[in-house]
Structure formats: structure tokens, C-alpha cells
Amino acid sequence: MKNYGFYIDTANCSGCKTCQVACQDKNDLEPGLIWRKIIDVEGGEWQGDDGIFSEYPFAYHISLACNHCSEPLCVFSCPTQAMHITDIGTVNIDRDKCIGCGYCTWACPYDAPRLDQKSGRMSKCDMCYDKIKNNENPVCVDACPMRALDFGFIDELREKYGNNRHIFPLASPELTEPNIVIRPHKDSPKASAVNSAIANREEL
Template sequence: MLPDPNSLSGPLDPAPEAGWTDAPPRMGFFTDTSVCIGCKACEVACKEWNDVPGSGLDLLGMSYDNTGALTANSWRHVAFVEQPRPAGRPPGRTAEPEFLGMPGAQPPGRAGGAEGRSDFRWLMMSDVCKHCTHAACLDVCPTGSLFRTEFGTVVVQEDICNGCGYCISACPYGVIDQRKGDGRAWKCTLCYDRIGAGKTPACAQACPTESIQYGPLDELRERAAARVATLHERGVPEARLYGHDPDDGVGGDGAFFLLLDEPEVYGLPPDPVVTTRDLPKMWKRAGLAALAMAAAAVAAFVGGSS
């Protein structure tokens, strides 16, 4: 079903909207990048549980990032962003141990006491499908392979996917990908099989610092707002939330993030919008144009015959 342009603002519970009755609370992810240590346990756990093929060893020339992006074979991607130390932060500091959430931890850039390397920091973020409130991938799928679950998440049924690729171009985040030699679309399912059995998704279960948190979306949003307020009080004004606002261009995300810099730094679009938002208007205009052409043809035929 294509989105109603008048409904793309304000809070929406997508499961009842999709026809689920007595749906449970909407579930999702809150990823707090301020406590991510780049261990990639989430990537490994995701691959193991979902039987996602390995991509081989490829450092890509990008620090320790050996996956590079979300792909059909990487449903979680831990990004390593190396950048100069933010202005105004004292020399020898990239982030405080209490800020990282692990007392006594050595922040990136200070490992081994290498004060000479303290002029940069690493920003780490475990990226994933956003499970958008208004999901354009659902709108364009011609086979019904993509569907909205009772938990408000978006899942691909690989046995129904015909490999058309429409969902790939429709996704505003570039999340969905086709697997080589397969052709079908693949992405994070938010471990639909696990959460349906009352379990935590594999990535969140494996995260040693609780950077990836899973639960009812309303509770996660409250927790995230409190975390941002705490960081601001500790002198980290750059802390911000991304994907939490139900009034943004996709109606808010089912997987949202606490970032320490602009979204573009992490490879995220600053103002994502549901790519199918204008389709109802376009179809209406196309229909009116077709009617006008038909009327003109009829008038010409009647005029010519008389």
C-alpha cells in the first residue's frame, strides 16, 4: 500500500496500520555509539545466527573496517571513522572513560599510552536496517516478499523474492542489497525468529558494552533521551539522536542511534525521506492526464465524424 502523504508526520504504530490486530508493542534497536568499542561481536553473532555467508578478509584500506557497508552478506556493519580531535577538547583526550561507559577504559588514540596519537579519535557505529515507520521498500515490492511484522519490523521473505531490485533503489538508507549468484534481496530481519520466541536479537545479545539495546521502542526512546542529557551534562555537546523523531521524513526509525557527530560522518543521510511519498500524487496526475487525453481523442473522433 502506498503512503498517504498526509500521514507522513506524527507518531504511527506501523503494525496495526499494516493490519495486525492485538499487535504487541513495537520493538526496535537503540544503538549508543558512545559505548561502541568496535569489537564486531554483533557482526559475528548476526552471521552465525542467520547463517549469513562470509565475505572473506578485506581490510578495504579503511582502518579496521573489513566490511565497508551494509550488504547482502553484512546485515550489521561496524564502521570505524577516524577523524581529528574535536576543537576545544584538551590535548591527550578523545573521550573520557566514564563517557565511554567503561571505567578505566583507554579511549581510541590513547591505547598503550601513546600520547603522540591523541590528536585523532575513532568514532565507531554498528549500523543496521532502520525498519522505517514508512518503509518505501514495502511500497514497491511487487511480490509481497517484504512484509511488516506484528512487532513493527520489516522482513524479506527470500523464498518469495524474485530479485527485481525495486526495494534496493527505494531504500533511502541504501540498506538492502542483492546477493551475487543469488539475485535476491537480503537485509536485517531484527531476528524475527528470535523475538517471536521472546528472545533478544543475536547482535544485541552479543554486544559486550550494551551499545546495541533492544526493547519496546517507546522505552528505548526515553532511555536514549536520558543518555543524551547525561552526555551533555558531562561536557559532550555533540551527542545527538538520529532516526528517533516520528516527524522526520520516514516517520521515525525502528532502529535509531546516538551519534557523536553529524550523520554524514557515519555515512548516514542527514534528511532521509520515504522515496515513495509522492507516488499517490503522481498516479493521480497521470490518471487525470490519461482522462484528458481520452476526452480529447473522443472529441476529435466525434468532431471528425460529424
């Protein structure tokens, strides 16, 4: 089975959150429940040269939802088999089985599964399963004004954009084999080396 995936261009993403809002609107999510989140990474350093210090700040944004991994720890960990791999290779939740224990959230290195307080069950990005079935793009991809997101078969995305799956502060892709391709922001290599952090943790 060919897996679908997302392309995330962190060099182009302006952090406007249109993808996040489009996702909330399409899926009718309660306020506070987000399936696609924007991680704001900020950092910087001072560099001294002959007694004069200059500042080198940087910031970039990562638009991240469920990465529909090939080795999904959430699926392996879920005690009820509510978290499962669908007929098109995406990872989805069967709400009729879910007990809302939150164990999938602990297991996921991307913190993708979220508790839907209203129903008491876990919820997450289903890659717009209904739209894929109609040969359409997920809404987040079509909503992005910067064209920072793309969607398709992961092999084709890798052919088109390269094979990078990692950027600071995401977990090592070897943990779950995420079906994503990331175009790294030019300052992202610096982020892991100098003072930098997620600036909007309370939003996530």
C-alpha cells in the first residue's frame, strides 16, 4: 500500500494559522481542541566582535498535525485497538472503541492525539479521509496562503522535495517513521545549538 503524507515548508510558513483554523472549521472542533498546530520556535544569540555585541535572533514556524506514521506507536500502544490503520494507510480513531485513557498521547512523539472533552474520547487529524476518497486535498493544504503545505503519496513527495523528516524541536523520525517531508528553515540547525525554545507552548 502506498502511504499518503504531508510536505511542510518551514522556510515559507508565516505562522498565520490559516491551516489550523481551516481544520477546526471543517471538522467542527470545539474551541481549544486543535488537530493541526503551529509550533513557534524562537531563539537567538549575542555575538561579540571587538567589544561590539550584535544580536542574532531567529524564529520559524512548524505546521504540524498527525504524521500518519508507518510505525505508529499510538496504534501499537492503544489498548482497545481504537487507534488503527485505515484502508488507505492513514491512522484513524474508532470512537466506538475508544475509552479516552490518553495513552496514545503519551506514546505519540508529536503529541497528535487530543482529548475531545465533549465526547470524552480521543480525537486527531484523519488527513481529511472523506476528501482523499474524493481525490481532493486535505483542507489545511488548500487553505495555506503561503503554499507551505503539500499533500500526496509520500514517495512522490520525497521525489519532489527530498527526504528530510526532522527539524528542531521534533523527535527523532526513527521512533515512528513519520510520513512527512520537511523543508527546514535556514536557522533551524542553529536552533538546536543555541538558546531556543517553543514560544507558544500554552497554545499547543
